[in-house]
Amino acid sequence: MSEYERVRGGKLKLKGESDKPKKRKRKEKKISKTPLVDKDAQSHGNWWKTTKVEEITGSVAIEFGSRTYVKALDNGLFTLGAPHDEGEGPSPEEILTAVMISEKKVAFKSGYDKYLRVEKDGTVTGRSDAIGAMEQWEPVFQEGKLALQGYNDCFLSVDPDDDAIIARTKKAGPEEMVTIRSHITREINPLKDVPTEEQGDIKQIEVNYVKKFQKFQDKRLRISKEDTKELEKAKQEGAFHEALLDRRSKMKADRYCK
Template identity: 65%
Template sequence: MSEYDNVRIGKLVLKGEKHKSKKRKHKDKSHDKEKKSKTNVDEDALRNGGWWKVTTTTEVIGSVAIQFGERTYIKALDNGLFTLGSPHDIGEGPAPEEILTAFSINEKKVSFKSGYGKYLKVEKDGMVTGRSEAVGSMEQWEPIFEDGKMALLSEIGTFMAIDPEDDACVALQKKVGPNEIAVIRSCAVRELKEKDDEPVEEKGDLQQVEKNFVKKFQKFQDKKMLINKEDVKELERAKEEGYLHEKLLDRRSKMKADRYCK
């Protein structure tokens, strides 16, 4: 086992900072009906071994890889420097030496720790090194997103890039050019948002649904909401047979206070 694999990734070293535990979000399960989920296939992630492209700073957390070029990532060396790794085949993710751990500093800035347990820093000469034990201002990076592209801004106002002459990781230029365009990839599990095609008025049980439709269409008289008092079982039957809207219209028409009913 290499020295790199023996390094245990720890927590972000920041004085005065307290680690906040993540709260798990529990989704409510509806017993009335099953929602149909649509799975969106990320073809770009599949081509990169399941590592997907981040698009916001809040996504830059946990295990990440910084990509320059086509399926090539910056690689940590045991001397504290970084170079561009070898190109990967389609469907292959980054190598262990190319995986970093990202930590959030604030809503704009992040820090990166290599597998050797050191933080990425921009030196005064523009070299990017991984030799810091803790995070100071020089170990902070700001992902800049614009027009679907991303560049990493250092504390000294220069952008991370790969030197085309020796493939070293540097931060020399104050303007973004082709060499400064990067991609941060993450392997974190994403919560895919299901497209909810159900109208707002049809959310809830049938009693609530009828109330929602009344509130939407009925002209209130004396600020009173007039709701049909008949059994809602006929609504259940109408829903199963596919004529719920017609039945709701019929029930509202009996109240004689609707804009679209007699």
């Protein structure tokens, strides 16, 4: 039998195949990087809606209503441009350059290289070569809405008689609500304010916290095998972290659990 065993030699060997056992390669989990789509920006030619003062810089457009923008005229006045189709951005004469002056105030320059200001009669013009007190605007954000306040404490609006751009009303109502759209490149990251441990699905979050708090005597992760439905329920009820700690304590895998 011993000679037979030597001849049989086990499994078939192919030419060039090594006798050394093959190491199994770990398959890395592919993280889905599905880009976040801003449908509102897409419908405006990829001009996105600003939501805070520091975003109002570079190329911008001031929108009244839906896809109608403040338009510069060659005589230094401004009017409301014609409505654009869905998916279309503002025209060149409707594009302004925003300049941050302070944490609260900005200035706007037209395509004619002149700064917007409010005249004594409340008319908005673009004839200034430099930024002074009259060329400064304060974006006022409140409850997801925006109004632009001029140096005269009046808000930007449209004259209903001739579509001229004015600032004559000291109280911001529906007619004074605007949207300032930007075209500068931005990185959309919905998780930027979410702690690293909180990123991922329920299972991944539990693994993240185990890695953070586990006592690594044997360098092996101890993950609860209980159903994660209880964790999902706890998250909805606001007791997510307590539930995670309870699961880790049952596994005796947390340095804060006795």
